Amino acid sequence: MMQQNFESNSLFELYQHLNLPVNLIDTAEGFSIFNLKEVGFELPYQSTPYRPNFFSFLFIKEGAGNYTIDDYSFEVKAHSVYFTNPSNYRTFCWKKIEEIYLITFDEVFLKKYISKEIFNTFPFLLTETVKPKIVTDEFYESVEKVYLQIRSEYIGSSVHKYKIIGHLLAVLFFKIKEYFWQDYNPIYEGNRSSQIVKSFKQLLERHYRDLSSDKVETVFRVQDYAQAQNLHPNYLSSVIKSKTGKSIATWIAEKTISEAKALLENSSISIKEITFKLGFSEAAHFSNYFKKHTGTTPVRYRKEISESK
Structure with a gap:
């Protein structure tokens, strides 16, 4: 029987706990990115409760499901962007997965490859609870180009790949900040x-x-x-x-x-x-x-x- 209210320091730990494949996750650094379709979820999939000690972004190009955090339940649809950070216990459910890119990273990765002042530059990373937001086609296409480039570097063999990923992730953060949180004050x-x-x-x-x-x-x-x-x-x-x-x-x-x-x-x-x-x-x-x-x-x-x- 799986432990309830599991606390996970990484996506690798979480997927092991949920008995999901972990072959897509590189454990060398606190970062991962892949299309959830590659995981092979048996749909509909419902997770047990867990609390992550890492950040995550979901880019849903084609798919459907929902996330529940505390008493809040959020529906995720096509062309939506969803962000979570290390905070409360949550569950997720996937009903349809065609193209959904998941990016996860921890604080050590952010400070090592982007900036020690990461939360000054991007204060929205400290946001406690964020609803998934459906974005315009134009904006989705612009961030899609960036996260696909990040994915390309992630599966590549460059000795500098994580430095490159750090720079590209910062570009993604700036785009998201400008679109969602230009005047954000937590x-x-x-x-x-x-x-x-x-x-x-x-x-x-x-x-x-x-x-x-x-x-x-x-x-x-x-x-x-x-x-x-x-x-x-x-x-x-x-x-x-x-x-x-x-x-x-x-x-x-x-x-x-x-x-x-x-x-x-x-x-x-x-x-x-x-x-x-x-x-x-x-x-x-x-x-x-x-x-x-x-x-x-x-x-x-x-x-x-x-x-x-």
């Missing part, structure tokens, strides 16, 4: 609970960016995030847990590991420097923390990254 979206979640995500991102750039030296605690929104810590914790399915401690831990991985991939920064950048007092403490959450040490992770290049 603070004004949704109800009060959604605003609290979005503000927390933004502050979390900004605080860790300040830590890594040495603008601040102290890691925020729950009460610091609560004070920033003039909320009681218990109330903030309750809202974050109920709306995202994750505790604030989990959000902080995942953010710390994400930043640590990005810093470890920069070989010019010593592990001792990374230790202090992330607010740890000793390298041994950082190493134990990293191993607890990843199963490997910072030294071994850096070595594996170096050997894979």
Whole structure:
């Protein structure tokens, strides 16, 4: 019997859990792209609940289905674009699949191949819940050219393919930002609970960016995030847990590991420097923390990254 409310760090993990083929997914980096028709879904297909720790875009040229997040159910139709980010538990159902391209990527990939300031440039990536949007033929054709080029690079053998994909993905983001979110301000979206979640995500991102750039030296605690929104810590914790399915401690831990991985991939920064950048007092403490959450040490992770290049 499959575990309910499964938490997945990658599409590879999710498809394994759902007993779906994983041969289309390259696990070398936190990125994937393919046409869902290639997966071989037995239609109609209904997934079990899961919570992703990765971002995804769906480009539905010809197909139909729906996504459910919390109490919201969204129908996806031909010529629609749909975006989700690491947040709440959800399910998906596919009724028809002819040409539906799925792109997934994690935060480490974004910061490594696009920009460490990714969420400043594209704040819509922090949007909590987004409805699928049917787009004009002209716009769909313009993004189709980009994602098909990304797919071509993904299945290619260039030693620089992920750098190329990063640049093309940024082009796709700019097109989507201009079409959907030119004047997007997450603070004004949704109800009060959604605003609290979005503000927390933004502050979390900004605080860790300040830590890594040495603008601040102290890691925020729950009460610091609560004070920033003039909320009681218990109330903030309750809202974050109920709306995202994750505790604030989990959000902080995942953010710390994400930043640590990005810093470890920069070989010019010593592990001792990374230790202090992330607010740890000793390298041994950082190493134990990293191993607890990843199963490997910072030294071994850096070595594996170096050997894979």
